[in-house]
Amino acid sequence: AQSVAQPEDQVNVAEGNPLTVKCTYSVSGNPYLFWYVQYPNRGLQFLLKYITGDNLVKGSYGFEAEFNKSQTSFHLKKPSALVSDSALYFCAVRDGSNTGKLIFGQGTTLQVKP
Amino acid sequence: GAGVSQSPSNKVTEKGKDVELRCDPISGHTALYWYRQRLGQGLEFLIYFQGNSAPDKSGLPSDRFSAERTGESVSTLTIQRTQQEDSAVYLCASSLGGPEKLFFGSGTQLSVL
Numbered sequence: 001a002q003s004v005a006q007p008e009d010q011v012n013v014a015e016g017n018p019l020t021v022k023c024t025y026s027v028s029g030n031p032y033l034f035w036y037v038q039y040p041n042r043g044l045q046f047l048l049k050y051i052t053g054d055n056l057v058k059g060s061y062g063f064e065a066e067f068n069k070s071q072t073s074f075h076l077k078k079p080s081a082l083v084s085d086s087a088l089y090f091c092a093v094r095d096g097s098n099t100g101k102l103i104f105g106q107g108t109t110l111q112v113k114p
Numbered sequence: 115g116a117g118v119s120q121s122p123s124n125k126v127t128e129k130g131k132d133v134e135l136r137c138d139p140i141s142g143h144t145a146l147y148w149y150r151q152r153l154g155q156g157l158e159f160l161i162y163f164q165g166n167s168a169p170d171k172s173g174l175p176s177d178r179f180s181a182e183r184t185g186e187s188v189s190t191l192t193i194q195r196t197q198q199e200d201s202a203v204y205l206c207a208s209s210l211g212g213p214e215k216l217f218f219g220s221g222t223q224l225s226v227l
Contacts, residue, residue: 032213044157044205046215090157094213101170102147102216106156 002027004093006105013081013112021076021108023091033074034092034102035065044090050074061085081112116140118219120206126225127196135191135222139208146183147216148191149205157205163189164211196226 004025013019025031035047048059055067065076076089091105119138127133139146148160159173163183174180178196183189193200203223207216 034215036216043220044207044216044218046217049213049215051213101159101162101173103159104149104157 002031002093002095002100002103004091004103004105006089006091006108008108009106010109010111013110015083015112015114016080019078019081019085019110019112021089021091021110023074023076023105024072025074025091025093026072027093027095029095031074032094032102033065033067035059035063035074035076036090036092036104038088038090038107040087047076047089081110083112083114086110086112118206118208118217120204120219120222122222123220124223124225126227128227129198130195132192132194133196133224135193135204135206135224137189137191137206137208137219139187139189139206140217142186143208143210143217144186145209145211145214145216146189147207147209148181148189149207150202151205151221152202160191160204193224196224198226200224201226 033050036044037047038044047063048057050057050067058064063078067074088107088109090107092102094102121136144165146163149157151157161181162170178194181191203221205221207218209216
């Protein structure tokens with residue numbers, strides 16, 4: 001069965017500093033990996049995805065994520081955090097070998113302080 | 115409309131009553147998901163429809179929960195004999211299927227008194 005883990009409930013960073021939000025996954029086949037963001041009182045929005053190819057994928061709002069097959073990880077990163085990046089971030093995975101469901105992690109709250 | 119539409123946006127019901135939640139996906143999207151999000155928690159997978167294939171119901175928490183989808187259009191999630199622990203935001207999402215991204219609705223906030 002597929003699963004995804006976000007080991008940190010909350011990440012705190014200062015504005016202008018780099019940020020990392022961690023995600024690890026487990027699937028039986030090749031993974032399709034996603035990051036979504038949920039801003040306060042707003043719906044979930046897609047940030048980026050990894051399907052195949054370059055291990056470093058770039059997405060919306062300056063975010064990027066690195067796929068690491070040996071560590072089964074897909075950490076979300078941004079070189080310089082903004083206060084407006086404060087939100088709830090979800091990692092998600094589906095097994096690319098079939099038409100299976102998309103499973104989400106428990107979410108990580110990112111707090112960027114001025 | 116251009117996005118995923120859910121109704122009602124809010125539903126307050128009494129324990130033991132049945133409720134029906136509706137989702138209108140984006141036209142042409144073959145995949146449709148239902149998730150539950152309890153306050154301050156993550157997204158809990160409930161059910162997944164993909165085209166005309168049999169739905170994946172593995173996330174439904176009990177036999178009080180059921181969902182239907184007619185073709186590639188509207189879906190309804192029904193909760194029978196609601197309990198207080200059913201209180202949550204119920205999110206619907208649709209996509210073109212495969213590796214494509216999900217588009218989420220604004221959700222239905224269900225409160226069971």
